[in-house]
Amino acid sequence: xxxxxxxxxxxxxxxxxxxxxxxxxxxxxxxxxxxxxxxxxxxxxxxxxxxxxxxxxxxxxxxxxxxxxxxxxxxxxxxxxxxxxxxxxxxxxxxxxxxxxxxxxxxxxxxxxxxxxxxxxxxxxxxxxxxxxxxxxxxx
Amino acid sequence: xxxxxxxxxxxxxxxxxxxxxxxxxxxxxxxxxxxxxxxxxxxxxxxxxxxxxxxxxxxxxxxxxxxxxxxxxxxxxxxxxxxxxxxxxxxxxxxxxxxxxxxxxxxxxxxxxxxxxxxxxxxxxxxxxxxxxxxxxxxx
Amino acid sequence: xxxxxxxxxxxxxxxxxxxxxxxxxxxxxxxxxxxxxxxxxxxxxxxxxxxxxxxxxxxxxxxxxxxxxxxxxxxxxxxxxxxxxxxxxxxxxxxxxxxxxxxxxxxxxxxxxxxxxxxxxxxxxxxxxxxxxxxxxxxx
Amino acid sequence: xxxxxxxxxxxxxxxxxxxxxxxxxxxxxxxxxxxxxxxxxxxxxxxxxxxxxxxxxxxxxxxxxxxxxxxxxxxxxxxxxxxxxxxxxxxxxxxxxxxxxxxxxxxxxxxxxxxxxxxxxxxxxxxxxxxxxxxxxxxx
Amino acid sequence: xxxxxxxxxxxxxxxxxxxxxxxxxxxxxxxxxxxxxxxxxxxxxxxxxxxxxxxxxxxxxxxxxxxxxxxxxxxxxxxxxxxxxxxxxxxxxxxxxxxxxxxxxxxxxxxxxxxxxxxxxxxxxxxxxxxxxxxxxxxx
Amino acid sequence: xxxxxxxxxxxxxxxxxxxxxxxxxxxxxxxxxxxxxxxxxxxxxxxxxxxxxxxxxxxxxxxxxxxxxxxxxxxxxxxxxxxxxxxxxxxxxxxxxxxxxxxxxxxxxxxxxxxxxxxxxxxxxxxxxxxxxxxxxxxx
Numbered sequence: 001x002x003x004x005x006x007x008x009x010x011x012x013x014x015x016x017x018x019x020x021x022x023x024x025x026x027x028x029x030x031x032x033x034x035x036x037x038x039x040x041x042x043x044x045x046x047x048x049x050x051x052x053x054x055x056x057x058x059x060x061x062x063x064x065x066x067x068x069x070x071x072x073x074x075x076x077x078x079x080x081x082x083x084x085x086x087x088x089x090x091x092x093x094x095x096x097x098x099x100x101x102x103x104x105x106x107x108x109x110x111x112x113x114x115x116x117x118x119x120x121x122x123x124x125x126x127x128x129x130x131x132x133x134x135x136x137x138x139x140x
Numbered sequence: 141x142x143x144x145x146x147x148x149x150x151x152x153x154x155x156x157x158x159x160x161x162x163x164x165x166x167x168x169x170x171x172x173x174x175x176x177x178x179x180x181x182x183x184x185x186x187x188x189x190x191x192x193x194x195x196x197x198x199x200x201x202x203x204x205x206x207x208x209x210x211x212x213x214x215x216x217x218x219x220x221x222x223x224x225x226x227x228x229x230x231x232x233x234x235x236x237x238x239x240x241x242x243x244x245x246x247x248x249x250x251x252x253x254x255x256x257x258x259x260x261x262x263x264x265x266x267x268x269x270x271x272x273x274x275x276x277x278x279x280x
Numbered sequence: 281x282x283x284x285x286x287x288x289x290x291x292x293x294x295x296x297x298x299x300x301x302x303x304x305x306x307x308x309x310x311x312x313x314x315x316x317x318x319x320x321x322x323x324x325x326x327x328x329x330x331x332x333x334x335x336x337x338x339x340x341x342x343x344x345x346x347x348x349x350x351x352x353x354x355x356x357x358x359x360x361x362x363x364x365x366x367x368x369x370x371x372x373x374x375x376x377x378x379x380x381x382x383x384x385x386x387x388x389x390x391x392x393x394x395x396x397x398x399x400x401x402x403x404x405x406x407x408x409x410x411x412x413x414x415x416x417x418x419x420x
Numbered sequence: 421x422x423x424x425x426x427x428x429x430x431x432x433x434x435x436x437x438x439x440x441x442x443x444x445x446x447x448x449x450x451x452x453x454x455x456x457x458x459x460x461x462x463x464x465x466x467x468x469x470x471x472x473x474x475x476x477x478x479x480x481x482x483x484x485x486x487x488x489x490x491x492x493x494x495x496x497x498x499x500x501x502x503x504x505x506x507x508x509x510x511x512x513x514x515x516x517x518x519x520x521x522x523x524x525x526x527x528x529x530x531x532x533x534x535x536x537x538x539x540x541x542x543x544x545x546x547x548x549x550x551x552x553x554x555x556x557x558x559x560x
Numbered sequence: 561x562x563x564x565x566x567x568x569x570x571x572x573x574x575x576x577x578x579x580x581x582x583x584x585x586x587x588x589x590x591x592x593x594x595x596x597x598x599x600x601x602x603x604x605x606x607x608x609x610x611x612x613x614x615x616x617x618x619x620x621x622x623x624x625x626x627x628x629x630x631x632x633x634x635x636x637x638x639x640x641x642x643x644x645x646x647x648x649x650x651x652x653x654x655x656x657x658x659x660x661x662x663x664x665x666x667x668x669x670x671x672x673x674x675x676x677x678x679x680x681x682x683x684x685x686x687x688x689x690x691x692x693x694x695x696x697x698x699x700x
Numbered sequence: 701x702x703x704x705x706x707x708x709x710x711x712x713x714x715x716x717x718x719x720x721x722x723x724x725x726x727x728x729x730x731x732x733x734x735x736x737x738x739x740x741x742x743x744x745x746x747x748x749x750x751x752x753x754x755x756x757x758x759x760x761x762x763x764x765x766x767x768x769x770x771x772x773x774x775x776x777x778x779x780x781x782x783x784x785x786x787x788x789x790x791x792x793x794x795x796x797x798x799x800x801x802x803x804x805x806x807x808x809x810x811x812x813x814x815x816x817x818x819x820x821x822x823x824x825x826x827x828x829x830x831x832x833x834x835x836x837x838x839x840x
Contacts, residue, residue: 049809081258109469189389249609260820329669529749
């Protein structure tokens with residue numbers, strides 16, 4: 001089993017050759033769906049609790065599939081949430097995914113500019129206790 | 141001056157006809173840039189502190205202009221951050237802005253699905269203390 | 281017992297004349313310490329669980345007393361946290377407390393400007409994954 | 421170009437001698453305004469996207485200038501927000517800035533005590549669903 | 561169709577008699593699983609986007625089922641997260657669910673006390689930049 | 701005095717043999733109350749500001765004592781909040797505390813599953829602006 005010099009606080013990662021058949025089936029589906037050779041650490045950590053691995057993968061697979069929004073836009077949204085929450089792992093993995101889907105430096109800069117501005121104006125709206133305009137309350 | 145039956149906790153809104161020339165100039169620029177007839181409450185609340193009004197408007201105008209990301213994508217990102225922070229005003233106003241730029245119900249559903257999933261997996265990555273994969277650390 | 285037309289979701293407030301002697305003693309200490317005639321709703325809600333009321337009041341009384349930081353600065357810090365968390369009650373009550381301690385409109389505008397900017401740059405630092413400068417790691 | 425042994429996840433930093441003239445002009449203004457010899461990593465990371473560098477620096481310069489609140493108070497507020505958001509970089513850089521402006525250990529202890537207490541009572545106000553007192557809703 | 565006097569900002573709720581067969585099937589499963597007569601608003605709002613309704617209900621049903629943790633403990637955990645995030649709807653609905661599973665006032669008071677204290681010490685750990693003890697890094 | 705190779709950003713830790721009598725008394729109470737041989741870093745960092753050390757320890761001791769909720773449940777709640785806030789130190793220390801009180805891998809998996817789901821549905825409730833059901837507003 002490989003060594004993990006950067007292994008964080010007691011986290012355990014289930015290696016592919018140590019995985020149960022059920023876990024291995026999820027790993028194979030991840031690799032096939034994403035066309036990658038290696039399952040990234042997030043899934044190998046979730047494999048400690050197989051029901052969470054299976055449910056989360058099924059949900060992510062469904063949610064991130066192409067639909068009314070294209071896959072790059074979905075990755076940008078994922079980064080926006082992860083940056084707002086300060087989740088280092090998720091920023092790293094979804095920035096990589098967005099780059100793999102074609103995100104340019106310019107797009108990344110604009111993404112972060114919007115995310116920064118939204119976090120600022122969220123605070124300003126709270127602080128100034130701005131009442132919602134009637135026009136925003138109407139379902140069109 | 142109009143009445144504000146829904147006026148929240150002590151918030152003050154600077155009406156257009158009560159605004160100083162500097163504030164009115166910002167109001168006019170907002171209306172012209174966005175092609176709207178009315179300045180929404182966010183800006184009328186910020187007008188209590190004109191330097192914040194001016195700086196915030198200049199920044200938002202620059203950041204939300206068409207660029208490497210299109211205006212609809214930028215509004216979706218704004219909604220994603222605002223939902224994550226639970227900012228009611230900003231969810232309402234930027235959802236309205238996204239709809240004005242063509243967001244469909246289907247897109248809104250997918251946006252919220254991605255935002256929900258990102259918030260879930262951010263928590264899972266934290267809880268399982270997932271170490272960042274070496275492959276995500278490389279600048280390509 | 282007075283009516284509470286604005287009473288939020290099932291919250292219960294323990295009125296002064298319905299309070300147990302232990303709760304009433306806290307109420308009296310709040311009024312004496314702050315030189316106010318009325319105990320605000322926060323404490324009347326906590327009184328549903330007297331140990332939490334007593335412990336929280338003792339802590340707040342200690343922490344907010346004049347010390348190396350003056351009381352107005354402490355109220356400004358309380359507002360900064362509450363705005364960042366989007367806690368409507370705490371924004372309202374601590375803004376009122378700051379105003380009672382002399383906060384001007386200009387100071388409130390600058391406070392919110394700093395809080396907004398800090399929330400923006402927190403997001404930018406996360407998004408750009410900025411490494412901490414060596415010089416900031418040294419205890420002087 | 422210097423080595424960055426602590427360089428985080430793929431972040432890029434634009435060195436001064438590799439910067440474009442526009443970026444270098446911002447760097448010079450940062451050093452002159454703050455009377456420092458070195459531009460800290462935050463700005464060198466933002467320089468990957470020059471419009472964000474320029475806009476953010478102009479905003480920070482304006483917001484953090486002396487005004488109705490003094491510069492130390494503004495740094496304390498910045499730390500309060502950064503601690504609440506758990507932004508390691510911003511805690512480190514603004515704690516250093518506050519120390520440079522004279523913050524003592526005693527003041528830092530009280531700052532964190534207030535920030536801790538505010539985060540606690542924000543949660544209690546949410547959990548007990550405390551309704552805002554009428555008296556806090558009035559603009560004086 | 562019933563009237564919704566308290567209907568928030570443009571939210572739409574899909575009534576049971578206006579639901580598609582697929583949505584109605586989820587509604588029936590919710591009522592049968594929880595032994596309730598009425599589907600609460602959360603699900604009626606999600607029904608605007610049926611894939612999100614179906615996926616979220618399947619996930620919640622799986623996650624909240626009795627397992628290694630009992631259902632009351634799971635509801636307490638749900639409240640703890642919702643209070644930390646300041647999600648009014650989720651605090652209200654999961655507090656009601658916890659009460660339906662037997663939560664007493666005393667338990668609710670202790671739950672909120674722990675949640676408040678955890679939010680406080682999270683901030684203190686951030687602010688004092690406490691390094692993780694080696695002993696906490698070991699997987700036992 | 702021992703070396704701290706992993707010492708984070710300028711944090712100072714007050715060693716037991718360098719502590720003042722008042723700080724040492726708290727350390728002794730922590731060790732006696734928890735039946736441990738070593739005071740963990742959190743308290744050694746707070747000791748830089750003795751009033752915060754004393755107050756926080758007294759509060760934590762009171763809040764985490766057995767009551768209407770058992771100590772393991774309280775630790776699970778602490779982890780839930782810490783995961784939601786992304787506080788690495790608090791996740792590590794309270795996960796260790798929960799394991800010391802008997803938390804199994806299965807329970808940890810379910811805990812994180814609930815926390816993840818709660819964070820997801822908090823976002824969905826915000827995004828869909830779900831109005832609180834009347835039935836949840838009634839105090840029973």
